[in-house]
Amino acid sequence: MKTCKEVHRMVIEGQDRSLSFFERMAIRVHLMMCGACRRFEAQMDFLRQAVRRFPGD
Amino acid sequence: MSDAVFHAELDQLRPTLMRFAVLQLRDEQSAEDAVQDTLLAALEGKDKFSGRSQLRTWVISILKNKIVDRIRKRVREVPMEDLGENEDEDFDSLFAADGHWQSKPANWGNPAASLEQSRFYDVLELCMTALPEKLARVFTMREILEMETDEICKELAMSSSNCWVVLYRARMRLRECLQLKWFGDDMKGASE
Numbered sequence: 085m086k087t088c089k090e091v092h093r094m095v096i097e098g099q100d101r102s103l104s105f106f107e108r109m110a111i112r113v114h115l116m117m118c119g120a121c122r123r124f125e126a127q128m129d130f131l132r133q134a135v136r137r138f139p140g141d
Numbered sequence: 142m143s144d145a146v147f148h149a150e151l152d153q154l155r156p157t158l159m160r161f162a163v164l165q166l167r168d169e170q171s172a173e174d175a176v177q178d179t180l181l182a183a184l185e186g187k188d189k190f191s192g193r194s195q196l197r198t199w200v201i202s203i204l205k206n207k208i209v210d211r212i213r214k215r216v217r218e219v220p221m222e223d224l225g226e227n228e229d230e231d232f233d234s235l236f237a238a239d240g241h242w243q244s245k246p247a248n249w250g251n252p253a254a255s256l257e258q259s260r261f262y263d264v265l266e267l268c269m270t271a272l273p274e275k276l277a278r279v280f281t282m283r284e285i286l287e288m289e290t291d292e293i294c295k296e297l298a299m300s301s302s303n304c305w306v307v308l309y310r311a312r313m314r315l316r317e318c319l320q321l322k323w324f325g326d327d328m329k330g331a332s333e
Contacts, residue, residue: 087240089232100283100290100308123246127316130252135269135284135315139161139201140262 086114091121099128147187150196151180157197158204164266165208165281167274175211179204209286212278213296231309249324261323268318272311279304280311 086094091114094107103111115122142150158179162172182203183190190199237243255261269277282293294304 087236088242089236089240092235093232096309096312097305099312100305120242120245123248126252127246127249128312130249130255131312131315131319132284133252134256134261134265134319136287137256138262138265138269138285139157140256140259 086110088114088118088121091115091118092124095121095125095128099132142187144187148184151183151200154197154200155180158200160266161201162204162208164269165285166211167277171211171215175204175207178207182207205286209282209288212282212286231306231313247320247324249319255323264319264323265315268315268322271318272314276307276311276314279307280315283308 091111094103094111097103098107098111111125115125155176158176159172162175163169166172166175179200183200186203190196235243249255269280272280279293279297279299282288282296283290288296290304290308291301293299294301297304299307
C-alpha cells in the first residue's frame with residue numbers, strides 16, 4: 085500500500101501527465117481508504133475547474 | 142445583432158479583457174496590445190459569432206489565443222532560466238516521516254457552490270496575482286491557456302522535472318491562498 089506522500093505525488097502528477105493504469109489503480113485503492121487524500125484530490129480537481137472557468141460568467 | 146449593439150457590447154467587455162490580459166501577461170502594454178488585437182479580431186469575425194455561445198465567452202477565447210501568441214513570442218526572446226531546485230523539500234513540509242499528512246486537508250465542499258459566485262473569482266484573481274511571476278507564467282500556460290505540459294517545457298526550454306516543480310508549487314500556493322481567503326473561517330462557499 086502506498087503512503088499518503090506517494091499518492092499525493094501521483095495525484096498532482098496526474099494533473100500534468102497521463103498516469104499509467106497501475107498508478108491509477110494504486111490511487112483508487114488508497115483513496116478508498118484515506119479521507120485526507122480524497123480531500124486533497126477533490127481540492128486539485130476544484131482548482132482546475134475554477135481556473136478554467138476564470139474569470140467566471 | 143446590429144453593428145452598433147455589437148460595438149457597444151464589445152466596448153463593455155474591454156475592462157474585463159484588460160484585467161484578464163494583465164493578469165496573464167503581467168505587463169500593461171502587451172496586455173493593451175493583446176486586447177486591441179482581440180477586439181479587432183472580434184469585429185472582423187462578427188459573422189462567425191453565431192450567438193450560440195455568450196459574446197463574453199467567445200471574446201475571451203479569442204483573447205486566450207492572442208495571449209498564447211504573445212507568450213510564445215516572448216519566450217523565444219527571453220528564455221526562462223532553470224530553477225534547479227529540488228521538489229523533495231516541498232513534499233517534506235507537508236508530510237510526516239512515515240508518509241502521513243502533517244495536517245489533514247480541509248473539506249472544500251461542493252465546488253459548484255463556489256464556482257457560481259462571482260466574488261469567488263475575485264478571490265481567485267487575487268491569489269493568482271500573488272503568485273511569483275515565474276510560477277504564474279507556467280501555471281497560466283498550463284491551466285488558463287490549456288497548453289500541454291510537454292509543449293510548455295519545450296517553449297520555455299525547461300527540463301520536464303523543473304517544469305513539474307514549478308507547476309506543483311503554483312498549485313500548492315493557490316491551494317493555500319484559497320484555503321485562507323475563501324474557504325477560511327466561515328467556509329463561505331462550502332459546507333463541511
